[in-house]
Each structure stands twice: as C-alpha cells, then as structure tokens.
Amino acid sequence: MAAANETRKAETKLAVAELGEKYKYGFVTDIEMERAPKGLSEDTVRFISAKKSEPEWMLQWRLGAFRRWQEMREPNWARVHYQKIDYQDSYYYAAPKSQSNKPQSLDEIDPKILETYKKLGIPLHEQMLLAGVAVDAVFDSVSVATTFKAKLNEAGVIFCPISEAIRDHGELVRKYLGTVVPVTDNFFATLNSAVFSDGTFVYVPKGVRCPMELSTYFRINAQDTGQFERTLIIADEGSYVSYLEGCTAPKRDENQLHAAVVELVALEGAEIKYSTVQNWYPGDEDGKGGIYNFVTKRGDCRGNRSKISWTQVETGSAITWKYPSCILRGDDSVGEFYSIAITNNYQQADTGTKMTHLGKNTRSRIISKGISAGRAQNTYRGLVSVHPRAENARNYTQCDSLLIGAQCGAHTVPYIESRNRSSRIEHEATTSKIAEDQLFYCTQRGIPAEEAVALIVNGFCREVLQQLPMEFAVEAQKLVGISLEGSVG
Amino acid sequence: MLEIKNLHVAVGGQEILKGLTLSIADGEVHAIMGPNGSGKSTLSYVLAGREGYEITQGSVLYRGQDLTTMAPEERAAQGVFLAMQYPVEIPGVTTMTFLKTALNAQRRARGEKEVDAVGVLKLVREKAKALNVPEEMLKRALNVGFSGGEKKRLEILQAAVFQPSLAILDETDSGLDIDALKLVAQGVNALRAPDRAMLVITHYQRLLNYIVPDRVHVLSAGRIIKEGGKELALELEARGYAQIIKDAA
Numbered sequence: 001m002a003a004a005n006e007t008r009k010a011e012t013k014l015a016v017a018e019l020g021e022k023y024k025y026g027f028v029t030d031i032e033m034e035r036a037p038k039g040l041s042e043d044t045v046r047f048i049s050a051k052k053s054e055p056e057w058m059l060q061w062r063l064g065a066f067r068r069w070q071e072m073r074e075p076n077w078a079r080v081h082y083q084k085i086d087y088q089d090s091y092y093y094a095a096p097k098s099q100s101n102k103p104q105s106l107d108e109i110d111p112k113i114l115e116t117y118k119k120l121g122i123p124l125h126e127q128m129l130l131a132g133v134a135v136d137a138v139f140d141s142v143s144v145a146t147t148f149k150a151k152l153n154e155a156g157v158i159f160c161p162i163s164e165a166i167r168d169h170g171e172l173v174r175k176y177l178g179t180v181v182p183v184t185d186n187f188f189a190t191l192n193s194a195v196f197s198d199g200t201f202v203y204v205p206k207g208v209r210c211p212m213e214l215s216t217y218f219r220i221n222a223q224d225t226g227q228f229e230r231t232l233i234i235a236d237e238g239s240y241v242s243y244l245e246g247c248t249a250p251k252r253d254e255n256q257l258h259a260a261v262v263e264l265v266a267l268e269g270a271e272i273k274y275s276t277v278q279n280w281y282p283g284d285e286d287g288k289g290g291i292y293n294f295v296t297k298r299g300d301c302r303g304n305r306s307k308i309s310w311t312q313v314e315t316g317s318a319i320t321w322k323y324p325s326c327i328l329r330g331d332d333s334v335g336e337f338y339s340i341a342i343t344n345n346y347q348q349a350d351t352g353t354k355m356t357h358l359g360k361n362t363r364s365r366i367i368s369k370g371i372s373a374g375r376a377q378n379t380y381r382g383l384v385s386v387h388p389r390a391e392n393a394r395n396y397t398q399c400d401s402l403l404i405g406a407q408c409g410a411h412t413v414p415y416i417e418s419r420n421r422s423s424r425i426e427h428e429a430t431t432s433k434i435a436e437d438q439l440f441y442c443t444q445r446g447i448p449a450e451e452a453v454a455l456i457v458n459g460f461c462r463e464v465l466q467q468l469p470m471e472f473a474v475e476a477q478k479l480v481g482i483s484l485e486g487s488v489g
Numbered sequence: 490m491l492e493i494k495n496l497h498v499a500v501g502g503q504e505i506l507k508g509l510t511l512s513i514a515d516g517e518v519h520a521i522m523g524p525n526g527s528g529k530s531t532l533s534y535v536l537a538g539r540e541g542y543e544i545t546q547g548s549v550l551y552r553g554q555d556l557t558t559m560a561p562e563e564r565a566a567q568g569v570f571l572a573m574q575y576p577v578e579i580p581g582v583t584t585m586t587f588l589k590t591a592l593n594a595q596r597r598a599r600g601e602k603e604v605d606a607v608g609v610l611k612l613v614r615e616k617a618k619a620l621n622v623p624e625e626m627l628k629r630a631l632n633v634g635f636s637g638g639e640k641k642r643l644e645i646l647q648a649a650v651f652q653p654s655l656a657i658l659d660e661t662d663s664g665l666d667i668d669a670l671k672l673v674a675q676g677v678n679a680l681r682a683p684d685r686a687m688l689v690i691t692h693y694q695r696l697l698n699y700i701v702p703d704r705v706h707v708l709s710a711g712r713i714i715k716e717g718g719k720e721l722a723l724e725l726e727a728r729g730y731a732q733i734i735k736d737a738a
Contacts, residue, residue, distance in 0.1 A: 097621075313685075340589045437575075440537075440540070441579075442536075442591070443560070443562045444539075444561050444564075444570075445565055445595075446565035446651075448565050448594065449562075451590070455582055455586075455587070456582065459580055460583070462582075463581075
C-alpha cells in the first residue's frame with residue numbers, strides 16, 4: 001500500500017511537470033456518444049428529463065424555464081464581443097454510450113474515460129489513494145464516478161450527481177433548487193434551468209464539518225455540445241464544506257457554449273468555501289475557437305453568522321462572463337470574492353462579483369487581480385449594494401490590473417449603492433505593467449523571461465492564490481505560467 | 490576572465506562607450522571610477538546583456554567566450570553577476586522564493602541538480618548571517634519597502650549565494666551610511682577568491698578604502714583615460730576628475 005502510494009505520488013509529480021506544455025488538455029477522447037437530436041425545443045427538454053428518469057415536478061420546472069427563456073433576450077451589457085450564438089445548432093444532451101448501464105464501481109468504468117482523467121492530471125485511482133479528495137467527475141452530461149461515498153455517508157454528507165439527487169433526495173432538491181438563482185434570473189441561467197444535464201449536489205447536515213475537500217472536474221468532450229451543469233450546495237446550520245471545481249475542454253475550431261449555474265445556500269453559522277480553477281480551451285493565438293463561458297454563480301448567506309467565500313482562477317475560455325456573488329441576508333454574515341482572471345491572445349473576460357448587503361453587520365471583501373496580455377480584454381465588473389436595513393455593513397474592495405504588452409486592455413467597472421448611512425465601503429484600484437527593469441533584474445539573476453513573467457504574475461496574485469487549498473494552489477501557479485506563454489519577447 | 494577590446498556601445502542611437510578596452514585576470518579586483526555620464530552604468534548593463542544597449546564595434550570575451558551573443562540569463566548561469574545600483578521591487582514574491590527560483594534556474598541551465606527548499610534555506614541563512622541580513626527580511630517581498638542599505642546588502646547576499654565568477658558592482662556604495670558601507674565592503678571582501686574577478690564601479694574613492702582594488706581605471710566620455718594601482722584612487726580624490734581628465738587630454 002505504501003509503495004503504491006509512492007508510485008501514485010511520483011505519477012502526480014509527473015503529471016504536474018507535464019503541465020509545462022501549451023494547452024495540454026486539447027485532446028479528444030474517442031467514445032461513442034448518445035445524443036439528443038440537435039436543436040432546442042420542448043421535445044429536447046422532455047428528452048433530457050426522460051433520460052434522467054426525472055419526476056414530473058422537475059419536468060414541469062424545466063418546461064416553465066424553457067417557455068420563459070423563449071421570451072428572453074441575450075444580454076449585451078458586458079464588454080465582450082462574439083458572433084451571435086445559434087442555439088438551434090447545438091446538441092443539448094450527450095452521454096457516453098457505455099454509461100447507459102450505470103457503473104457500480106471504478107473498475108466498471110470505460111478505461112478510455114479513466115484515461116482522459118489521467119491525461120488531465122487527476123487520475124481517480126490516485127485521488128482515492130492520496131489523502132482526502134473525493135471526486136465527482138462529470139464527463140459531458142453524466143457523472144461517471146463518485147468516489148469516497150462511503151466515508152461521506154458516514155458523516156451524513158450527501159455528495160452525488162444532481163440527477164441522482166433529484167431522484168433520491170427529491171424533497172431537498174425541490175426545497176432549494178432555484179431559490180438562489182431563480183428560474184427567471186437571466187438569459188443563460190434560464191436556459192440552464194431548462195436543459196441542464198447534470199452537475200453536483202452537496203448537502204452537509206447540521207453541525208457537520210465535511211471530512212474532506214469535495215472536488216468536481218468537468219470536461220466537455222463531445223463536439224457541438226453545450227454543457228450546462230447545475231450545482232447546488234447546501235450547508236445546514238453550523239456546518240462547513242470546501243468545494244473545488246476544475247474545468248478543462250478539448251481544442252476545437254468551433255466555439256462551444258458553457259452555461260452553468262451554481263447555487264450555494266449557507267444556513268445559520270455555516271460556511272462554504274468554493275474554489276474554481278477554470279482552464280477551458282481559450283482558442284488559438286489568432287482567436288479561433290474556444291469556450292464561451294456564461295456562468296451564473298451565486299451564494300445565499302441565508303442564516304445569521306454564515307459565510308460564503310468564492311475563490312476563482314480564470315485562465316481559460318475565449319469569453320468569460322461570470323460574477324460569483326453573495327447575498328448577505330443573515331445578520332453578521334460574511335461574503336468573500338477572491339479572483340484571478342488571466343487573458344492572453346484574443347481572450348475576453350468580463351468578471352467580478354455582486355455583494356448584496358441585506359442583514360446587519362454584514363461584511364464583504366473583494367480582491368480581484370486581472371492580468372491582460374496579447375490582445376486580450378479584461379474587465380472587472382462589480383456591485384456592492386447596501387440595503388436600508390443593513391446597519392453597519394462593511395465592504396472592502398481591491399481591484400488590481402496588470403498589463404503585459406501594449407495591445408491589451410484592462411477595465412474596472414465598480415458600482416456602489418449605499419442606502420444606509422452607517423455603512424462603510426472602501427474601494428482601491430491599481431493598474432500596473434510588468435516593467436522592463438523587473439524583467440531585466442530577473443533575467444540577470446538567471447531566470448528566463450517567461451519564467452520571470454510567471455514569477456512576477458504569481459507575486460501579483462499572491463493574496464488570491466493563498467486562499468486556494470494546497471493541491472489546487474500548486475496547479476494554479478503552474479497554470480498562471482502556462483497561460484501567459486508567448487506573452488513576452 | 491574578462492577581456493574588453495575597443496568596445497563601442499550606443500543607447501537610443503547615441504554612442505556612450507567609444508572604444509573602451511579593459512582586461513581583468515582571475516582573482517583580481519578592478520575599480521572603474523568616473524564622473525556622472527561617463528558611461529559607467531552603460532558598461533555594467535552591456536556586460537549583463539540588458540536590452541537597448543547596442544554594441545556597434547569591439548568585442549567582449551568572458552572566459553574566452555564571446556559574451557555578447559549570450560542572453561542575460563545565460564550569462565548569469567555562466568557566472569556573470571551584476572549588483573545593481575537600483576535593485577527593483579517585485580511585489581508578492583518573497584526574497585526567499587526569488588533566491589530559490591534564481592539559484593535553481595542557474596543550476597538547471599548548467600545541467601546541475603536543483604536544490605530543494607530546505608537546502609536553499611540552509612545556504613541562504615548561512616550567507617545572510619555574515620551580512621547581518623535578518624531572517625525577517627528574507628520573508629518580505631523582494632526589495633519592497635527595503636531601505637537603501639537593505640537593498641544593497643541583499644545584492645551582496647545574492648552574490649554570496651550564486652557564487653559568480655565575475656561580479657560587477659554598480660555604485661554599490663551609493664546611498665549607504667558609513668556603517669552600512671563597511672558591512673557591504675566586508676561582504677564583498679569575503680567574496681574575493683582566486684577564481685573570481687570583480688569589477689567595482691564607483692563615483693567616490695570612499696568605497697575603495699574598504700575594498701582595496703588591484704587596478705583602478707578612470708572612465709571619461711566612454712573611454713578609459715588613465716589606469717593605475719590603488720593609489721590612483723587617492724590621486725583622483727585629491728585632485729578631482731576635471732584635473733585628471735585635463736591632464737590626460
């Protein structure tokens with residue numbers, strides 16, 4: 001066992017070392033897929049619901065969302081430019097055929113799928129052997145493997161594909177689904193509500209500290225497939241959970257749509273820490289291909305003294321449109337947003353957060369680090385809103401932008417609305433460039449220019465990287481280097 | 490160790506060095522003195538390979554190899570070290586992390602095994618002690634909020650950690666009070682070795698009281714106009730640059 005452990009560790013190191021290549025997740029796994037007919041209609045929604053053997057209430061919920069969506073318009077206020085998406089020219093459901101009969105254990109899973117995860121640097125077997133990360137792996141639309149279930153069961157934690165939760169924990173799902181991000185919230189969230197195919201469900205019972213970090217790796221594999229995950233995490237009174245989400249997708253010339261919804265609910269005294277490393281395919285050097293990432297993430301600090309903390313490292317996607325937010329409903333609740341957004345070549349990111357202070361003595365903290373290189377555009381867009389009842393609300397916002405080269409852009413768009421005189425809101429913003437003298441200093445000491453840029457950028461991002469769990473932080477640091485390759489010299 | 494012949498260097502189209510010739514043997518310490526604008530810093534940057542310093546004529550051989558075709562990081566790996574006049578700040582990168590990254594980058598380039606965190610820590614601590622660099626300074630971001638004296642001490646600490654073959658010290662005395670100056674000079678003297686050459690660039694004779702050079706060169710308008718032993722520095726101090734330049738003309 002110990003020897004096996006050592007081998008696994010060596011493999012991990014090797015996998016991490018391999019990160020030193022360009023976009024190494026750009027492979028396609030050749031697996032027979034089962035799809036819904038192309039396009040989007042009520043039939044598509046019914047098809048998905050039937051595939052998932054969903055109860056009637058879920059189907060009706062989806063159909064309601066679909067009808068609503070048909071009346072909605074795509075938003076255009078973000079600083080991102082792209083060709084109009086043809087929603088009828090995409091598949092809304094794709095699942096590996098071999099998954100038709102659900103696997104009972106890892107041994108039964110198609111080796112090709114496991115190989116894919118191995119290429120991603122997170123072999124499931126290894127995850128099982130190495131300490132403490134349970135993985136719910138979403139391969140396109142179906143969750144293929146859920147590990148560590150037994151140990152979590154013992155603690156009473158539910159961690160499963162949301163499709164399974166809808167069947168097995170229907171009451172819980174029904175009670176919370178759509179309560180943080182309503183079906184009618186926005187164009188992309190409504191679309192997701194109609195067609196979401198799978199995702200993750202977590203429930204941590206009262207007073208339980210989740211015994212391990214929970215982690216999901218999403219991966220888009222099939223061609224012309226939109227991926228619409230739905231994640232719902234509920235931390236009951238006095239509980240704690242840390243959730244890690246990693247994303248990659250293969251290289252393709254077409255753009256692929258990714259419209260996920262994540263809802264977090266923290267009840268009284270509960271804490272949720274949600275970390276993301278997003279490394280979807282960003283497109284090539286000329287801006288061809290890449291993921292359109294339109295994601296709605298929101299947490300509700302529903303109970304007093306609850307806390308929700310978002311940490312995101314966004315290095316991938318051609319377009320990122322994402323604002324992980326907190327509703328600070330409970331008194332003394334705390335919301336945090338730590339973000340690193342790196343854009344290179346023709347990538348565009350419009351990302352930030354909304355902190356909505358409803359309760360008394362609520363506090364929020366926003367630390368945003370935007371890095372732009374090549375011809376990329378990087379926008380921080382944030383809203384701090386203090387409602388009349390929110391006595392003594394506090395916010396601290398710090399937005400720093402770093403520019404590499406002369407053809408990229410950084411934009412900061414902070415909105416502040418205060419309707420309570422006792423609130424205190426601080427906002428700091430800086431924009432800087434990697435100076436020639438910094439680079440020269442590093443190269444003079446023997447550090448090659450690209451490594452120097454990675455070092456300087458990692459320093460710039462330090463406050464945010466420190467928020468990530470250890471194993472993620474290492475990966476994130478490497479990613480920072482990889483995503484800026486070719487940005488100097 | 491270093492052989493510079495008829496070196497002409499232009500910056501932004503303007504010629505700064507105009508036929509500089511200089512050679513330093515292994516184990517020697519040479520001083521270059523000169524008034525402002527004589528080309529002292531240009532010489533140090535061109536030896537280190539900074540961008541924007543264009544060699545229009547002449548040659549630079551370092552241990553028999555053409556130095557001018559090597560990238561700055563290659564020169565560093567091959568043992569060329571420049572203690573800078575104005576060390577730059579790198580926010581968020583601790584001094585220790587920087588030292589480890591640089592040391593291992595150099596070792597990697599030379600095909601040597603990298604040193605792990607513990608090994609680097611041990612090495613740096615040992616060198617830091619001699620230079621009176623407190624542990625706390627190593628944990629702070631590189632040069633951020635450091636005093637002038639701290640920055641210069643850190644430059645010398647890096648020289649001690651990297652063990653270069655050719656150390657160029659560009660105005661290492663500027664901005665130092667007398668105590669800090671003595672400490673830095675002590676550190677430099679400790680680096681003297683039979684297989685190491687040093688080029689000390691300075692404006693004032695003061696530093697050379699503590700770092701006694703084998704040879705002194707006077708640089709004016711891009712050329713060496715006078716050479717001599719350590720006593721030349723004293724003569725400069727007594728008579729001033731203007732007089733010496735006049736005599737040489």
